[in-house]
Amino acid sequence: MSAHLVYDNAPLGSVIRYFDSTPKPPSRFRKKLSAWEGRNGTGRLVKKEPPRSRATYSSPAYFNLHEGDFGEGGTVVVSVRRTYSVESDLHFQIVERPSIGMIRVLKDLGDSPELLHLARDREAAERWLANNPYSRAYLEEVSADEVGADIIEGRSAA
Numbered sequence: 001m002s003a004h005l006v007y008d009n010a011p012l013g014s015v016i017r018y019f020d021s022t023p024k025p026p027s028r029f030r031k032k033l034s035a036w037e038g039r040n041g042t043g044r045l046v047k048k049e050p051p052r053s054r055a056t057y058s059s060p061a062y063f064n065l066h067e068g069d070f071g072e073g074g075t076v077v078v079s080v081r082r083t084y085s086v087e088s089d090l091h092f093q094i095v096e097r098p099s100i101g102m103i104r105v106l107k108d109l110g111d112s113p114e115l116l117h118l119a120r121d122r123e124a125a126e127r128w129l130a131n132n133p134y135s136r137a138y139l140e141e142v143s144a145d146e147v148g149a150d151i152i153e154g155r156s157a158a
Contacts, residue, residue, distance in 0.1 A: 001091065001092050001093060001094070002086075002088075002091075002092065003063075003084050003085065003086045003087070003088040003090065003092055004061075004086040004087075005092070006045070006063060006084075006092045006094070007048055007061050007062075007063050007086050009094070010045050010063075010094050010097070011045075011097060011098060011142070012045055012046065012047075012048070012098075012104060012106070012113070012115045013044065013045065013097075013098035013102070013104055013115055013118040013142070014044070014045045014094050014095075014096060014097050014098065015042055015043070015044055015045075015094075015095040015096040016042065016043055016044070016045050016065055016092055016093070016094060016095065017041070017042045017092065017093040017095050018039070018040065018041060018042070018043075018065070018082075018084070018090045018091070018092050018093075019039070019040045019090065019091050019092075019093075020036075020039040020040060020089075020090055020091070021091060022036065022039075022040075024036055024040070039090060041067060041082075042065075042067070042095060043065025043066055043067040043081075043082060044065065044066045044115070044118070045063060045064075045065060045115070046064050046065065046066045046081070046114055046115040046116075047063060047064040047109075047112060047113075047114045047115065048061070048062075048063045048064075048112055049061060049062050049063070049064075049111065049112055050111055050112065059085075060085050060086050060087050061085070061086045062083055062084060062085045062086065063083070063084055063086075064081050064082070064083050064084075064114075065081065065082050065083075065084070066079070066080070066081050066115075067080040067081065067082060068080050098118060098142040099142065100142055100143065100144050101120075101121060101141065101142065102118055102119065102120060102121070102141075102142045103118070103119045103120075103121060103122050103124070103125035103139050103140070103141055103142070104117075104118055104119075104125075104139070104140045104141075104142065105117040105118070105119065105125050105128060105129055105134075105137060105138075105139060106137065106138055106139075106140055107134050107136055107137050107138075108136040108137075108138065109136075116132070116134060116137060117129075117132070122139065122141070125139050126139070
């Protein structure tokens with residue numbers, strides 16, 4: 001699947017696999033392995049941005065994948081995110097979509113919301129939001145209509 005299809009069809013909170021269809025090099029080739037790992041991995045879809053056009057600059061639509069947080073003792077020091085343009089040459093696959101009843105904690109930022117957290121239920125989402133206060137954050141439930149539309153339109157995971 002192309003990056004454009006991920007942008008059009010994958011809902012926020014989906015787990016996306018990206019890859020370049022090359023075989024993984026042996027671990028003894030550290031530089032090659034590092035480069036390969038930069039083009040092959042998975043992440044959770046946290047943001048979609050529409051294309052922008054300004055007088056001196058234009059950019060295609062893009063999306064962000066959250067790959068992980070690193071820190072110690074509950075304190076996040078580094079949050080790893082990757083940004084992909086819809087014109088990316090990589091291949092993408094939707095590994096998992098959010099289930100019915102899951103709650104997205106979203107933050108209103110400009111033209112499109114950003115996923116802060118995906119919780120299994122409303123209680124867990126409210127607890128997370130109480131422990132991680134954000135301004136302009138709101139909750140959104142993954143509805144049966146959303147999941148049903150994905151199935152009817154043939155957008156199943158994997």
